[in-house]
Amino acid sequence: MKIILIAGFLGSGKTSVLLKLAKYLTESGASAVIIENEIGEVGVDDKLLRSAGLRMKEVFGGCICCGSSGLLLDDIASLRGEYNPDYIIIEATGVAYPLEIRCNIAEQFGIRAAVLGIADCSRWARLWNAMPQLLGDQLGCADLILLNKCDLVSSEQKEAALEILKTVNPAAEIQCFSAIDGVDRTELWKGFLV
Numbered sequence: 001m002k003i004i005l006i007a008g009f010l011g012s013g014k015t016s017v018l019l020k021l022a023k024y025l026t027e028s029g030a031s032a033v034i035i036e037n038e039i040g041e042v043g044v045d046d047k048l049l050r051s052a053g054l055r056m057k058e059v060f061g062g063c064i065c066c067g068s069s070g071l072l073l074d075d076i077a078s079l080r081g082e083y084n085p086d087y088i089i090i091e092a093t094g095v096a097y098p099l100e101i102r103c104n105i106a107e108q109f110g111i112r113a114a115v116l117g118i119a120d121c122s123r124w125a126r127l128w129n130a131m132p133q134l135l136g137d138q139l140g141c142a143d144l145i146l147l148n149k150c151d152l153v154s155s156e157q158k159e160a161a162l163e164i165l166k167t168v169n170p171a172a173e174i175q176c177f178s179a180i181d182g183v184d185r186t187e188l189w190k191g192f193l194v
């Protein structure tokens with residue numbers, strides 16, 4: 001069983017990307033279960049996921065990087081016992097610190113979660129100026145960073161964001177992305193999931 005952790009600021013496109021990745025996984029014959037850590041309302045339609053052959057579990061009541069980490073670990077254990085899926089995909093809240101979550105998972109299960117970081121290119125400059133610490137922590141431990149919403153920005157905006165992301169995380173692969181453009185991303189997902 002592999003674990004994928006999707007992290008990134010509020011509204012950056014985590015759920016939109018998650019649905020793309022989950023679709024790729026199920027179409028390639030792998031089973032996947034999704035864990036949504038929501039602070040407020042649920043962002044994913046459970047029926048939509050079920051019709052795509054996916055299951056979802058929600059962790060409410062707090063952020064899984066800190067106070068509610070025990071709930072997440074319990075859920076992972078029970079999902080493994082019940083379904084033993086090929087993948088568990090976790091969407092963290094927009095204010096979570098993924099490194100904490102990855103450490104907790106590694107300690108409990110001995111599994112290194114792959115971190116998929118989502119950066120919102122359309123708001124990048126504004127968010128980065130306001131919250132360099134949070135964004136740096138969220139994206140600094142990612143294995144793959146998707147610079148999302150590139151359909152909305154100029155090439156100058158893209159270049160400026162890429163420059164900063166490279167310094168935030170020199171080790172990560174960074175890709176320009178759009179969760180709504182319908183482009184086939186098979187090769188990207190294959191590379192990320194090896």
Ligand SMILES: Nc1nc2c(ncn2[C@@H]2O[C@H](COP(=O)(O)OP(=O)(O)OP(=O)(O)O)[C@@H](O)[C@H]2O)c(=O)[nH]1
Pocket residue numbers: 008009010011012013014015016017043093094148149150151152177178179180181
């Ligand atoms: N134009 C454009 N809109 C996008 C893209 N990705 C996501 N969106 C839109 O951005 C909004 C937020 O997307 P979500 O996928 O819900 O973002 P999220 O990170 O899951 O949001 P929270 O879970 O609330 O933090 C939605 O209205 C999406 O339709 C993209 O690549 N391009």
Ligand SMILES: [Mg+2]
Pocket residue numbers: 014015016043091
């Ligand atoms: Mg979401």
